[in-house]
Amino acid sequence: xxxxxxxxxxxxxxxxxxxxxxxxxxxxxxxxxxxxxxxxxxxxxxxxxxxxxxxxxxxxxxxxxxxxxxxxxxxxxxxxxxxxxxxxxxxxx
Numbered sequence: 001x002x003x004x005x006x007x008x009x010x011x012x013x014x015x016x017x018x019x020x021x022x023x024x025x026x027x028x029x030x031x032x033x034x035x036x037x038x039x040x041x042x043x044x045x046x047x048x049x050x051x052x053x054x055x056x057x058x059x060x061x062x063x064x065x066x067x068x069x070x071x072x073x074x075x076x077x078x079x080x081x082x083x084x085x086x087x088x089x090x091x092x093x
Contacts, residue, residue, distance in 0.1 A: 008015055 005015060
């Protein structure tokens with residue numbers, strides 16, 4: 001389509017200059033988004049050994065296994081479950 005065209009050569013619909021700017025803006029925004037995504041992919045793939053690196057665990061922190069499977073308290077021989085604390089009725093003040 002010619003730059004100075006007032007009407008579409010195919011259908012004769014009037015062309016507004018703002019629609020050209022809008023299409024250009026949308027195209028540039030899409031190009032920038034595509035470039036950012038490609039940069040993120042390049043950075044992620046470039047760090048191939050990142051998954052194999054060991055994470056340092058400070059004292060007092062739990063390991064992932066301890067977080068998923070907490071240690072079980074030893075059984076003291078009691079077969080009754082502990083009684084839950086009785087809550088007051090809701091209609092009493």
